[in-house]
Amino acid sequence: MLDLPTQAWEWVRRSYVWRSFFRHGYPDSRKNQSLAVFTNVFLHLHPVKVRRHALAIPYTWCMGGLSFFLFLVLTLTGTLLMFYYHPTTDLAYADIKDMETVVVFGQLLRNMHRWAAHGMVITVFLHMARVFYTGSYKPPREFNWVVGVLLFFLTILLSYTGYLLPWDQLAFWAVTVGYNIAAATPFIGNEVSYLLFGGFELGPNALLRFYVLHVVGLPVLAGFLMAIHFWRIRKDGGISGPL
Amino acid sequence: MIRPHDETSIQAGGMIARLKRRQLLRMGFLGGTVLAVGEIAGVFLPFFHVNKIVGLGAKVPAGKKADVLAGFKSTNDHPVLFVEGKFFLIHPPGAIAAAYRKCVHLGCAVPFNDAEDRFHCPCHGSLYDKHTVVVLGGPAPRPLDLFNIEESGGNLVVDTNPLKLLVRSDNKWDPALAQVKDA
Amino acid sequence: MPSLGPQPFPGQEKRLRLLAFVRQDAVIRVDKRVEDTAMVWPHLLLIEFIVAMLWLVGLFIISALFNAPLQDVSSPDHTPNPSKAPWYLLNLQELLLHMDKALAGVIVPTILLFVFLPLIPYIDRSREGVGRYFTDKTGLRIFQFSAVYSTVLTFALIFIDYLAKKAGYIEWSSDHLPGGKQLFPNWLIPIGVMFGLSALLVFLVDRLFGATTRGKMIALFTGFVFVYVVLTFVGTSMRGPGMDLYAPWSLPPTIQ
Ligand code: HEM
Ligand code: FES
Numbered sequence: 094m095l096d097l098p099t100q101a102w103e104w105v106r107r108s109y110v111w112r113s114f115f116r117h118g119y120p121d122s123r124k125n126q127s128l129a130v131f132t133n134v135f136l137h138l139h140p141v142k143v144r145r146h147a148l149a150i151p152y153t154w155c156m157g158g159l160s161f162f163l164f165l166v167l168t169l170t171g172t173l174l175m176f177y178y179h180p181t182t183d184l185a186y187a188d189i190k191d192m193e194t195v196v197v198f199g200q201l202l203r204n205m206h207r208w209a210a211h212g213m214v215i216t217v218f219l220h221m222a223r224v225f226y227t228g229s230y231k232p233p234r235e236f237n238w239v240v241g242v243l244l245f246f247l248t249i250l251l252s253y254t255g256y257l258l259p260w261d262q263l264a265f266w267a268v269t270v271g272y273n274i275a276a277a278t279p280f281i282g283n284e285v286s287y288l289l290f291g292g293f294e295l296g297p298n299a300l301l302r303f304y305v306l307h308v309v310g311l312p313v314l315a316g317f318l319m320a321i322h323f324w325r326i327r328k329d330g331g332i333s334g335p336l
Numbered sequence: 337m338i339r340p341h342d343e344t345s346i347q348a349g350g351m352i353a354r355l356k357r358r359q360l361l362r363m364g365f366l367g368g369t370v371l372a373v374g375e376i377a378g379v380f381l382p383f384f385h386v387n388k389i390v391g392l393g394a395k396v397p398a399g400k401k402a403d404v405l406a407g408f409k410s411t412n413d414h415p416v417l418f419v420e421g422k423f424f425l426i427h428p429p430g431a432i433a434a435a436y437r438k439c440v441h442l443g444c445a446v447p448f449n450d451a452e453d454r455f456h457c458p459c460h461g462s463l464y465d466k467h468t469v470v471v472l473g474g475p476a477p478r479p480l481d482l483f484n485i486e487e488s489g490g491n492l493v494v495d496t497n498p499l500k501l502l503v504r505s506d507n508k509w510d511p512a513l514a515q516v517k518d519a
Numbered sequence: 520m521p522s523l524g525p526q527p528f529p530g531q532e533k534r535l536r537l538l539a540f541v542r543q544d545a546v547i548r549v550d551k552r553v554e555d556t557a558m559v560w561p562h563l564l565l566i567e568f569i570v571a572m573l574w575l576v577g578l579f580i581i582s583a584l585f586n587a588p589l590q591d592v593s594s595p596d597h598t599p600n601p602s603k604a605p606w607y608l609l610n611l612q613e614l615l616l617h618m619d620k621a622l623a624g625v626i627v628p629t630i631l632l633f634v635f636l637p638l639i640p641y642i643d644r645s646r647e648g649v650g651r652y653f654t655d656k657t658g659l660r661i662f663q664f665s666a667v668y669s670t671v672l673t674f675a676l677i678f679i680d681y682l683a684k685k686a687g688y689i690e691w692s693s694d695h696l697p698g699g700k701q702l703f704p705n706w707l708i709p710i711g712v713m714f715g716l717s718a719l720l721v722f723l724v725d726r727l728f729g730a731t732t733r734g735k736m737i738a739l740f741t742g743f744v745f746v747y748v749v750l751t752f753v754g755t756s757m758r759g760p761g762m763d764l765y766a767p768w769s770l771p772p773t774i775q
Binding site for chain 2: 269287294297
């Protein structure tokens with residue numbers, strides 16, 4: 094009787110259906126551990142083995158991994174926020190207020206999205222610093238450093254476009270500062286700001302443009318770059334280490 | 337043109353014949369790609385360029401001239417704020433003008449201060465005259481900028497395009513700026 | 520427990536095939552000793568899982584304790600004084616107070632982000648010190664020196680600018696300098712200061728520590744990081760109404 098659950102579990106694992114899903118046994122042997130990483134689309138971001146050196150937390154401080162983790166958290170919480178948010182000047186602010194007062198767990202969700210966004214700017218910056226100070230940009234990792242710089246830029250753009258969306262005083266005037274900076278671009282300043290913000294001032298067009306960039310354009314671009322980033326880490330021989 | 341060639345045919349054919357088929361194709365592909373990218377950019381830039389403007393940048397009707405003048409008379413020339421178009425109608429000597437309310441110092445929205453009877457920017461305290469918006473004090477480098485204003489059939493229309501401002505470097509009212517006379 | 524045995528998985532009956540050609544660099548090399556490597560499952564995945572969970576819990580706690588800011592609905596009529604950009608851009612806004620808008624807001628960040636940072640690996644191409652923080656003892660000393668150098672100088676420059684403007688430097692320059700208050704105060708002097716001090720830093724680490732290219736890069740990058748941090752700090756906690764300079768502990772609130 095007592096080993097019934099074990100037997101049932103065993104039966105499931107031997108079934109044709111299970112084995113069509115997972116092409117390896119429980120990862121308690123080297124071979125199965127390898128296969129688990131190797132045959133899983135998510136885990137195979139990793140190689141099967143890494144240098145022991147790469148496991149040391151005081152080496153990477155996990156800052157790259159945490160940047161990615163925060164990106165995932167932001168994608169999830171952001172998608173949930175989208176269910177209640179309308180990107181129009183007369184609804185946006187009220188939606189955020191409702192999010193805080195009416196929607197169950199809405200305030201917590203908004204807080205998480207906001208703090209994770211701030212956190213990601215910090216982790217990406219720290220990650221860049223660690224990559225620099227460990228000399229990890231050196232050959233063969235030059236290109237990945239360049240991809241990283243673009244990711245840093247995108248992270249800031251993502252934060253900045255998101256900042257406008259609550260459409261409160263803080264958002265409006267903070268982004269206005271950015272508008273004036275964009276307008277100061279030599280020669281093409283007026284064109285640049287007009288194009289980015291869709292007008293001569295912050296209005297419905299700017300809100301909608303920022304929204305589209307924030308929820309679709311920039312995340313998709315960042316996703317592409319991250320895919321390249323991770324792929325290149327492996328192709329360049331994994332996390333850098335002493336020669 | 338694209339056929340196997342030998343020394344003589346190359347000699348005879350000049351520049352074109354000297355291109356190998358592979359080079360020609362390669363250049364064709366390259367050129368095609370550049371062209372496509374250029375076209376996409378050429379299509380997208382105008383696409384993102386907003387053509388219909390509401391609010392700042394549009395031509396904003398500012399009421400009947402007669403009403404505005406009557407208003408000035410009854411309120412002792414109190415400036416009239418148009419929130420959408422971001423300007424004040426003001427009453428300089430002999431004219432009606434539209435002052436863009438963006439502080440020429442660092443861009444704060446300038447309000448009219450009734451108690452002081454002049455414009456007083458809350459950010460760094462620039463002061464502007466009630467009638468002519470010339471600088472009375474504070475860090476502002478020049479008077480408030482003016483929008484172009486015109487009169488058609490007794491109605492006032494203000495062009496709020498901030499790229500076509502009347503910018504004054506002298507700190508005084510210039511009668512040449514009187515686009516709409518108050519007579 | 521009955522073992523699953525060596526039966527092949529569906530579709531995997533034929534086991535031997537060529538997977539890929541792999542460059543030497545891209546694999547864990549066979550001739551390395553076994554102790555040098557660790558299995559990803561369980562070692563790495565465990566670390567990742569634990570770190571992710573700790574952060575998730577931390578994020579929950581922070582989000583439960585502190586609410587994201589939300590002020591009144593926006594109104595183009597009321598400019599808060601001061602209006603500040605998000606904190607990670609306040610470094611640029613701080614620069615804006617010291618030089619021309621185009622220089623501070625566009626040219627400097629563009630050069631930093633799209634020229635200086637991407638070029639680092641193409642200038643410093645030796646593989647010296649890969650995988651070791653600061654390369655060696657000298658690198659660490661260069662780092663410390665550059666950190667102090669750039670922190671002190673940035674604060675000092677901001678303070679000098681403050682004193683000079685208080686003493687009527689803008690008025691003086693518009694009367695006495697060629698190009699008025701634009702050419703020298705807003706362009707030439709800031710550019711000169713930025714280039715001059717960077718060059719001086721490189722020169723100093725060369726003289727004091729006999730820095731290699733890597734050492735000079737450490738100096739420049741550290742300069743970038745600490746100037747960035749100091750400017751962000753000043754912009755965030757030392758600029759009050761009118762963007763005037765205040766001590767961080769007596770910063771007046773924003774006038775709405
Ligand atoms: C969205 C932002 C980013 C994400 C999600 C990300 C993610 C990662 C991850 C997970 C790693 C593995 C090692 C680690 O955790 O430290 C890594 C390595 C690396 N990253 Fe990033 N990164 C980002 C931005 C950057 C930036 C801003 C730079 C530099 C300018 C950069 C340059 C590199 C390089 C050169 C490596 C290889 C380091 C080595 O082999 O030791 N990345 N990145
Ligand atoms: S912005 Fe009006 S005085 Fe500075």
